[in-house]
């Protein structure tokens with residue numbers, strides 16, 4: 001059993017909380033924050049959720065009252081001056097809070113971290129890090145609902161369910177355990193509609209998203225005797241299709257789906273000399289190790305990194321390292 005005592009102790013001793021997640025928050029970061037916010041309010045706490053960047057539109061249905069706000073450059077911390085505790089969810093690297101982290105840094109907040117990513121160190125005063133958790137929302141659920149006994153409402157249940165769907169690729173990845181399905185079933189018992197969540201998350205793409213995919217997939221290349229595949233998207237494709245970083249989220253799944261591919265890479269340069277890389281593996285390669293070679297991190301089957309160099313150079317370096325990692329095949 002995980003030890004939630006230290007975090008529950010911080011919660012007991014304080015009243016005003018600020019919740020956040022990483023830059024480009026995903027279903028788990030947003031879901032975790034909404035579940036935790038709901039549970040803290042049940043315990044009589046005052047809670048605000050601020051994200052380092054806007055939440056993708058497809059998650060808006062999780063937040064019916066629109067309580068999630070996002071930091072914008074130029075903002076000062078005065079609005080958050082009364083906060084006592086900062087809880088960072090689904091993220092254990094302070095630099096992934098980006099400019100928001102810089103604004104928060106001088107505030108005298110107790111820093112709490114709840115996460116399931118592999119990480120070498122944490123900024124937190126109190127942390128709960130467990131890489132065996134399928135989602136951060138599972139940790140939050142276990143802590144607040146199962147351990148602290150807070151009541152679950154439909155908004156919270158929907159947030160947990162959406163986080164599980166996001167993190168398990170719709171209950172398909174290797175982290176889809178019996179526990180995950182039991183938990184998901186409990187959320188359905190609470191009134192969550194699986195169909196509605198699927199509609200909101202997957203069936204509301206803008207047309208430009210599909211145009212972007214069509215262009216991006218044209219860049220497909222294979223290497224390492226067919227064990228590696230990648231796509232590399234430059235600023236021109238973003239310009240021509242009107243796409244943004246949000247549109248790249250599912251892109252790496254396509255090269256990974258090719259028969260025989262173990263390592264899939266997705267490169268995108270949305271600003272000159274700033275190349276974001278997604279690493280995905282199919283069955284054995286630990287891509288968090290590979291990402292770490294480039295200053296990034298993540299999970300065994302999904303990781304990310306950011307390289308400050310031209311796109312072609314980033315592709316060259318990372319595919320070379322990828323081929324070397326694949327050469328150590330089991």
Ligand SMILES: [Mn+2]
Nearest residue numbers: 028090135136
């Ligand atoms: Mn997560």
